[in-house]
Amino acid sequence: MDLEFWLPLFFASVMGLALLIYVVLDGYDLGIGLLLPFATDSDKDTMIASIGPFWDANETWIVLGIGILLIAFPQAHGQILTAMYIPVTLMLMGLILRGIAFDFRAKAVARRKDMWNAIFAIGSLITAVAQGWMLGTYITGLGTSAVSFLFSVLIAITLPALYILLGSAWLLIKTEDALFDKALRWAQKSIVPMGIALLLVSVATPLVSQTIADKWFSFPEALRLLPIPLLSSAIFAGLLWLLYDQKAIRAGKEWLLYAGLVILCLLAALGLAYSILPDIIIGQLTIWESASSTSSLLFTFWGTAIVLPTILVYTFFVYRIFSGKTTALTYE
Amino acid sequence: MFDIDPFILARAQFAANISFHILFPSITMGLGWILLFFRLRFTATGDQHWENAYHFWVKIFALSFAIGVVSGITMSFQFGTNWPGFMEQAGNIAGPLLGYEVLTAFFLEATFLGVMLFGKNRVSNRTHLLACALVAVGTSLSAFWILSLNSWMQTPTGYSLEDGVFYVDSWAAIIFNPSFPYRLAHMMTATLLTASFLVMGVSAWRMKRKVDGPATTKVFKAMVVMAMILAPLQVVIGDLHGLNTLEHQPAKIAAIEGVWETHNAVPFTVFGFPDETTRTTRFALEIPFAASWILTGDLNGEVLGLNEFPDQHPPVALVFWSFRIMVGMGLLMILVSWWAGWELFKRKQKPSTWLINAASWMAFSGWVAVLAGWYVTEIGRQPWIVYGLLSSAEVVADHGSGILLSTFTAYIALYLFILLSYVATLRYMATKPAASLLDMAQVPGQVTDHRTVTGD
Numbered sequence: 001m002d003l004e005f006w007l008p009l010f011f012a013s014v015m016g017l018a019l020l021i022y023v024v025l026d027g028y029d030l031g032i033g034l035l036l037p038f039a040t041d042s043d044k045d046t047m048i049a050s051i052g053p054f055w056d057a058n059e060t061w062i063v064l065g066i067g068i069l070l071i072a073f074p075q076a077h078g079q080i081l082t083a084m085y086i087p088v089t090l091m092l093m094g095l096i097l098r099g100i101a102f103d104f105r106a107k108a109v110a111r112r113k114d115m116w117n118a119i120f121a122i123g124s125l126i127t128a129v130a131q132g133w134m135l136g137t138y139i140t141g142l143g144t145s146a147v148s149f150l151f152s153v154l155i156a157i158t159l160p161a162l163y164i165l166l167g168s169a170w171l172l173i174k175t176e177d178a179l180f181d182k183a184l185r186w187a188q189k190s191i192v193p194m195g196i197a198l199l200l201v202s203v204a205t206p207l208v209s210q211t212i213a214d215k216w217f218s219f220p221e222a223l224r225l226l227p228i229p230l231l232s233s234a235i236f237a238g239l240l241w242l243l244y245d246q247k248a249i250r251a252g253k254e255w256l257l258y259a260g261l262v263i264l265c266l267l268a269a270l271g272l273a274y275s276i277l278p279d280i281i282i283g284q285l286t287i288w289e290s291a292s293s294t295s296s297l298l299f300t301f302w303g304t305a306i307v308l309p310t311i312l313v314y315t316f317f318v319y320r321i322f323s324g325k326t327t328a329l330t331y332e
Numbered sequence: 333m334f335d336i337d338p339f340i341l342a343r344a345q346f347a348a349n350i351s352f353h354i355l356f357p358s359i360t361m362g363l364g365w366i367l368l369f370f371r372l373r374f375t376a377t378g379d380q381h382w383e384n385a386y387h388f389w390v391k392i393f394a395l396s397f398a399i400g401v402v403s404g405i406t407m408s409f410q411f412g413t414n415w416p417g418f419m420e421q422a423g424n425i426a427g428p429l430l431g432y433e434v435l436t437a438f439f440l441e442a443t444f445l446g447v448m449l450f451g452k453n454r455v456s457n458r459t460h461l462l463a464c465a466l467v468a469v470g471t472s473l474s475a476f477w478i479l480s481l482n483s484w485m486q487t488p489t490g491y492s493l494e495d496g497v498f499y500v501d502s503w504a505a506i507i508f509n510p511s512f513p514y515r516l517a518h519m520m521t522a523t524l525l526t527a528s529f530l531v532m533g534v535s536a537w538r539m540k541r542k543v544d545g546p547a548t549t550k551v552f553k554a555m556v557v558m559a560m561i562l563a564p565l566q567v568v569i570g571d572l573h574g575l576n577t578l579e580h581q582p583a584k585i586a587a588i589e590g591v592w593e594t595h596n597a598v599p600f601t602v603f604g605f606p607d608e609t610t611r612t613t614r615f616a617l618e619i620p621f622a623a624s625w626i627l628t629g630d631l632n633g634e635v636l637g638l639n640e641f642p643d644q645h646p647p648v649a650l651v652f653w654s655f656r657i658m659v660g661m662g663l664l665m666i667l668v669s670w671w672a673g674w675e676l677f678k679r680k681q682k683p684s685t686w687l688i689n690a691a692s693w694m695a696f697s698g699w700v701a702v703l704a705g706w707y708v709t710e711i712g713r714q715p716w717i718v719y720g721l722l723s724s725a726e727v728v729a730d731h732g733s734g735i736l737l738s739t740f741t742a743y744i745a746l747y748l749f750i751l752l753s754y755v756a757t758l759r760y761m762a763t764k765p766a767a768s769l770l771d772m773a774q775v776p777g778q779v780t781d782h783r784t785v786t787g788d
Binding site: 093322330 | 398399401402403417424425432436440450742746
């Protein structure tokens with residue numbers, strides 16, 4: 001087997017997988033941060049409690065994603081992070097703010113709780129917008145033109161919408177009664193704007209990147225891509241029906257919205273992978289050109305092959321421990 | 333205002349971030365094991381006080397851990413944003429070591445932290461003990477990998493260089509490079525000391541405010557014993573670490589000692605002001621022969637001076653002073669812990685007001701020592717990023733000083749805000765009356781209001 005060919009491909013896939021898992025997992029807890037200002041005080045406690053045992057591990061997935069970029073593609077890592085200096089710095093500050101607010105709000109003096117709630121929400125918003133900006137910059141091949149910037153702004157709006165929807169979907173799974181109804185309304189309000197934004201992004205992507213346009217509009221290869229928009233549209237329509245019909249959601253199948261969104265994200269990730277690969281910086285650098293030495297990759301490969309499945313197993317185990325509707329957080 | 337050297341700014345920014353970050357792991361790494369000890373004592377003895385102590389300290393652990401995680405994420409990105417050249421040239425070595433840290437440590441600690449913090453009434457005692465143990469193991473594994481990389485940057489082995497890029501010859505030689513065992517032992521002991529003095533200090537705050545219960549006394553005693561053993565041990569480990577540094581990084585030792593010219597029978601300078609322009613140490617207070625004796629075991633031994641390393645030695649005064657602050661803190665720790673031991677165990681009395689005051693002032697002594705120690709080792713590595721092979725200036729990103737200055741200011745403001753909030757919250761948590769006290773005073777049938785009570 002040709003390791004020099006396969007190892008970079010393996011790590012590109014693991015990186016994609018880690019970032020996809022990051023979006024669907026940290027997406028829901030960021031979404032809850034974005035929704036926090038719209039909730040009553042007691043709802044806020046329940047919302048925070050619903051993400052309490054998970055948010056820390058959720059955030060670790062972006063460290064793994066960036067970590068693999070650094071381990072496997074050091075050339076690209078330096079270039080990408082240098083080009084994204086401002087949004088990355090903003091995102092880091094957002095992550096810091098929301099991370100500390102999460103813990104301080106429960107432990108500091110009671111009269112400061114409102115301040116920490118606000119910091120949690122603002123931190124989540126900064127994080128989500130900055131991540132959208134980063135994704136936009138990445139898709140345009142680290143472009144610096146006005147068009148690239150506009151495109152980044154577009155994605156910077158889309159990503160928080162997706163996170164709000166994921167947050168609402170999570171609340172449907174974890175809450176009951178009034179908060180459940182509220183989560184359903186939040187989901188109904190955010191799904192259409194998110195759909196429109198997603199559509200705009202899909203239309204704009206080939207316009208800002210010639211490399212991507214070439215891949216999308218060359219026949220017959222593009223036919224392989226066709227299932228992605230078709231399936232996405234079908235799922236989107238299904239979710240719309242789910243939210244407005246409400247029967248299934250109120251009959252114990254409240255996880256359907258989250259599941260549908262996960263599949264939607266997976267399809268988007270596949271579409272993105274098809275558009276980008278084998279480049280790591282679109283139109284500039286391929287995964288093979290920027291890869292670490294094969295012996296270094298092999299050393300990490302064995303660790304990843306053993307540890308990553310283990311991580312997935314114990315993550316599943318922990319989610320099972322905390323399954324069911326959320327109860328108040330207690331250390332006892 | 334914007335004409336500050338971007339290289340200096342990039343370094344200052346990275347230093348600020350890593351300094352802020354290390355404060356919290358230096359607590360959680362030690363505290364994780366201490367919490368496991370509390371849980372094991374409760375499981376073994378059924379003594380509720382240990383459980384109360386766990387409940388109080390696990391909250392502080394959670395808070396410290398959260399700040400450690402989010403400031404740690406910053407680090408993983410700043411390798412790329414500030415030092416892209418380092419990853420491009422040393423990525424084959426640094427990448428996998430960082431990768432193993434994420435894979436084996438970060439996920440382990442972050443995932444089981446959820447069970448440790450919030451799962452106590454959802455899982456069996458045994459599973460919960462396991463979760464506590466895995467979190468402690470995770471934090472220590474994290475130290476293992478990151479210190480391995482840091483040590484490799486100090487004492488690189490097991491590599492070959494081709495066209496300025498490092499390639500791996502032997503992973504064993506890279507991971508277990510010459511300074512790694514010493515640095516790992518020194519740091520792990522430091523975190524346990526930092527945590528024990530924090531626990532001692534906060535317990536002393538509680539005693540001062542008369543909100544302590546029997547658990548406070550038990551915990552205080554346990555921490556005193558721990559510090560009595562570890563503080564002297566740290567001096568021995570530190571000395572061995574220093575001798576290892578002498579072998580591999582003589583310029584760092586010369587800066588620590590403030591020795592300019594190579595000569596024999598070198599005195600140890602207790603205080604003084606190293607001046608790089610005149611290349612002398614002014615107002616030096618010296619102990620004759622001491623440096624030669626410590627470093628070579630011979631009163632007349634030769635010590636290499638800074639002038640042997642023209643333009644390739646670290647900034648002297650910073651390293652010189654950081655070293656003295658670290659050692660001073662270490663000696664204070666020995667003094668306070670043995671004084672406490674003498675009062676508690678020899679005279680078998682309650683801690684005196686003097687001791688309580690001393691312990692409460694020493695609550696964050698570990699932070700001071702850890703930071704000073706890291707400044708010695710990291711500033712002492714300059715001007716290199718990989719000692720003797722790759723200079724820091726070669727790998728810096730070319731951001732303008734304007735943008736660096738504004739992000740630097742924002743980080744500093746944010747970190748000061750968090751630090752103030754952290755200390756204020758600890759002080760606030762230490763004012764709440766102990767659950768164990770209220771339980772004792774509790775009339776049968778009366779419900780204790782647990783919202784206002786901390787588990788001490």
